[in-house]
Amino acid sequence: MPVGKAPEDGEEESRLLLRFAAPRDPALIAKWISYQVINTERQDWRRGAEAALRYRQREGDLxxxxxxxxxxxxxxxxxxxxxxxxTFRAGTMTGERAAELEELGIVWDTADAGFATNLGAARAYYELHGTLAAPRGAAILDVAIGQWLTNVRRPGGLGKDPGRARRRAAALAAIDPDWNPGTLGWTVDWQRHYAYLTQLLASGARLTAIVPGVTRHGDDIGRWLATQQRDWDRLNAEQQRRLATLGVTKAPRARKTAAKTAAASGPRTGGEAFQKGLEALQQYIAREGRLPGRAVVEVLPDGTEHRTGIWISNQKARRDKLDQAQRAALAELGVDWAAG
Known part of the structure; x- marks a missing residue:
């Protein structure tokens, strides 16, 4: 009857090698050491495969x-x-082991797997917004897509390997050809506003109706449009071409002679401040179809803000000081107290 635990696989062969090997026989000693290393490596593989199986069964992936x-x-x-x-990348893994790991669901290239996940989120964002010019804080499908897109636009952001970088850029361009507007000479913000303006027009909006205060996905497209028209000469040729395709033109420059003529006409303008208030009121009514409340602040095409609601209240308080032309201009816009 044996005493103690039974020898494990390979132990008996190791004992025999040692028992019958001459103490100074280097060939047999080397064979024994090699056998021990191979046997340990095989046991380590089996432990790893079993641990991977347990993890996959518990978590659903590897x-x-x-x-x-x-x-x-x-x-x-x-x-x-x-x-x-x-080991797999070095080409030294056996086909049997590679197949076993693939059956368990191993991800050979974790970087590509992460890119694929984020690419799926980018596709979902584009389907919702019609552009990949996401603001940095944008998120979708639990992915911080705005920050990720910011990262991949940076030099080297698509990876150090040139081939991989080209494939990734092509995958992003397949979703949105303008995914990286910096290469075209403008910012992500400009690209996003341009895309939203295009969408508004495609949905049937008139260009003249897209005034400051008209928004899409939280961005004030009307204010942005007015800025593009005002700063037309600062745009590059391609920006001007794209906007011109939508019917956008440079804002006409105000002529000094026109200002002098307006001032000479006297009561009709009632001064620059009154004319500016009238312009803001016209703009608000054209967009909203009603008179503004006291808290309304209107943004004019030149980008300045006008407290239109308070301005209307002030005009009412000084009604007796308004001349006939001023009251007529207000009455024409539906201000009932200015009539008569």
Whole structure:
């Protein structure tokens, strides 16, 4: 009857090698050492594969953090999978082992897997917004898509490998050809506003109706449009071409002679301040179809803000000081107290 535990697989052969090997026989000693190394490596592989199977059954995937250690046997599964990926890339992994890991769902290239996940989120964002010019804080499908797009637009953001970078850029361009507007000479903000203006016009909006205060997805497209018209000469040729295709033109420059003529006409303008208030009131009524409340602040085409609601109240308070032309201009816009 044997005493003690039974020898494990390979132990008996090792004992025999040692028993019958001459003490100074280097060939047999080397064979024994080699056998021990191979046997240890085989046991390590089996432990790793079993730990990977347990993780997959529990978590549903093999997206294992590098520092993860399986509780059973305290096995460093994350590090072990990283070692297997390195062996696979070096071409020294057997086909049988590669097939076993693939059956478990190993991700050979974790960088590409992460890119694919974010690319899916980018596709979802484009379907909702019609552009990949997302603001930095934008998020969708639990992905901080705005920050990710900012990162991949940076030099080297698509990876150090040129081939991989080209493939990734092509994948983004397949979603939105203008995904990286910096290469075209303008900012992400400009691209987003331009895309939203295009969408508003495509939905049937008239260009003249897109005034400050008209928004899409929270961006004031009317104010942006007025700025483009005012700063037309600062745009590059391609920006001007794209806007011109939508019917946008440069804002006419105010002529001094016209201002002098307006001033000479006397009561009709009632001074620059009154004329500015009248312009803001006209703009608000054209957009909203009603008179503004006291808290309304209107943004004029030149980008300045006008407290139109308070201005109307002030005109009412000084009604007796308004001349006939001023009251007529207000009455024409539906200000009932100015009539008569």
């Amino acid at each position: 997206d294992v953090p590098y520092e993860h250690v399986e509780a059973v046997g305290a096995f460093p599964l994350g590090r072990w999978l990283s070692d297997q990926r390195r």
